[in-house]
Amino acid sequence: MTSAVLPRTLHRSIDIDGVRVFYRESQPQRADAPVLLLLHGFPSASHQFRRLIDAxxxxxxxxxxxxxxxxxxxxxxxxxxSFDRLADITEGFVKAIGLTRFVMYVFDFGAPVGFRLALRHPEWIAGLVVQNGNAYTEGLSAAARDFIALTPETPGSADTIRGLLTLAGTRSQYLGGTTDPELIAPDGWVLDQYFLDQPGRKEAQLALAYDYHRNVAAYPEWQAWLREHTPPTLITWGTGDPFFTEAGARAYLRDLPEAELHLFATGHFALEEKLPEIAPLVAGFLDRLQSAAPTRRSRT
Structure with a gap:
């Protein structure tokens, strides 16, 4: 009987502009292994990628x-x-650990953070993996549009936002739109809620919720970047996402007609239910990019 080989994963922290950034990093067997920067979503953190890192x-x-x-x-x-400041810290993090070329995985909040990085440093981006990371207005559900329209002056807006920051609200983000809820481990939403309940975290989420409209205003700029740079792109999308709809996944093809699109009957956190299907797609995409890298470099 042969046992599966699992990676060694390091858990580190680094100081970036007064912020102590925690991160996870796998240790691959090859020194020239492709690099994938994983940018998490709301209300989660790097732990949402634990199973993908193991895979x-x-x-x-x-x-x-x-x-x-x-x-x-x-x-x-x-x-x-603010999303600008999240991008500032992530940009500083990338520089501090010495990354100069990588594929970027953008999910949910990872899209506004990641596209800010791409605009600032197009030379960094070897490719994109987009998983329920919206960049088009047609990808916003009615519920998402209503949420984004909230301002501090909107009556009851703080209570509406705080309603998402409860255990019930966090759990619903994991289970909403899934095909088989029994495949969704409760660990994710329980750990997310633990962090949400720490001092100052709900106030941070309120500020980011009120700032989200700036991301929508930036969509045209992100789309122009995609058209100009045409990064190789793999799109995987949970079609039951109550916030970012299937139309948002298909909209990428307007600017990236050669992008690879895969739709899955699951919810917002697609990796929770569809990891066995998505992980091989990501691996194949990274392998193809590495094989094609000399050719692409010779054309620039």
Missing amino acids: LGTDYRLIAPDYPGFGNTEAPAGFDY
């Missing part, structure tokens, strides 16, 4: 940081919780 970390270098206000990352009092 792929032996052959690829997977790196997953926690943003300020999430997971094990520690931000100082008075930190300005």
Whole structure:
């Protein structure tokens, strides 16, 4: 009987502009293994990628940081919780650990963080894996549009947002739209809620919720970047996502007609239910990019 080879995964922290950024990093068997930067979503953190890291970390270098206000990352009092600042810290993190070229996996909040990085440093991006990371207005459900329209002056807006930050709200984000809820481990939403309940975390999420409209305003700029740079792109999408609809996945093909699109009958956290289907797609995509890298470089 042969046992599966699992990667060694390191758990580290690094100081970036006064923020102690926690991150996970797999140790692949090959020194030239492709690098995949994993950018997590709301209300989770790098722990949402634990199973993907176990599945792929032996052959690829997977790196997953926690943003300020999430997971094990520690931000100082008075930190300005905006998507620009999350991108600032993530940009500093990438520079500090010495990454210069990598594939970027963007999920949910990872899309506004990741596309900000791409605009600032297009030379970093070897390819994109997009999983329920929206960049098009047609991908916003009615519920998402209503949520994004909330402002501090909207009556009851803080209570509406805080309703998502409860255990019931967090659980619903994992189970909503899934085909087989028995495949969804409760560990994810329980751990997310633990971090949400830490001092100052709900206030951080309120600030980010009110800032989200800036991401929608930036969609045209992100789309222009995609058209100009045409990064190789793999799109995997849970079609039962109550926030980001299937139309948002298909919209990428307008700017990236050669992108590879795979739709799955599951919810927002597609990896929770469909990891056995998605992990091989990601592995194949990384392998193809590595094989094609000399050719692509010779054309630039």
